[in-house]
Amino acid sequence: MNQNWDEKTIRQLFLELRREDQRHEPQFGAMLTAARDTNKGSNTLAWSIKFATAAALCVLVVVTIRLWTTKPLEESPKLAPSSLAAVETKTEPVTNPTQSPKKQRHPTIRRQSRPSQFSSSLAIDIKSLSSWQSPTAALLQTPQDEILNKLPRLGESLRTIKQFSPDQFN
């Protein structure tokens, strides 16, 4: 190639390149048909993807609605009854320690949402606090509790009083 080549040379080179390209040139009609066929295939694929996505969304919506509607049935609408039920199940060990722990559990309580769980645990606490007894409370009980906690009424028979009198034990 010459050192002082000009635009004419470049044009000539590009002309050669064009000739080379023309060897690979596809027929217009065949190419258009192939393009349309490819497009049909890709359209089918695109539609099937869209359909699958729509179906998945529908299933998701149905599942969400189902969960949403069934939840209030499991947990009672008012907090008090559910919490009472929870109290019953949870406080049973206190009243009846011989009962097996498996029976004490209630599955619906577990499934409750957070606020409901919180309220039921609060109710349990309240109940257990109100019924709390000191472990030494039994030591403070005496047979004369009734006399000590009771005032004699006016006109009450002496005999009835006497039968509780300390002389009886002497």
Place this chain on the structure above:
Amino acid sequence: MEPESLKELLEQHHKSSFGWAMACCQRNPAEAEDLLQVVYLKVLEGKARFEGTATFRTWLFAVIRKTASDQRRKNLARAVLTLKAAEDWRRSGITEYPEESAYRSEILSRFRRALAHLSRRQREVLELVFYHDLNIQEAADVMGISLGSARTHYERGKKRLRQLIEESEVYESELGRKNNPATVP
């Protein structure tokens, strides 16, 4: 525009469109064919509309260039995902195909290699001017750049192309001299 008349226009410009598609796909015929299929569908389905602000050929070339650019971006993303980017990058510099040496002359092969080493815009403007006989203004319209910018790319591209070809000539002659020491004076 009616689909039938569009189809006629596309057929009329099919040869030059394919040439330009080849330029946009680094002379890969299969890629150029795929690109042109996508472009024809775009045009016929009305996704790309000819508004008549430029000549049909200029507009069509701009659509081909834009589509090629989009596909290049997609291919790059795919290549990155499949960890093929490094290999593609290595191959992008010099576009050489196995069948090339069989049917291309030495000069043409050298010319193609030199073209591949130009920047994309330099290559595009030279192709549009010398291959497709557009003027610089039309080339600028196709490339979506200003006339001044197109002119700069044109001048620099010519200079660089000449330099690259001359360098390859020197390299080839030195290589020939090494291989045949008897020919050295």
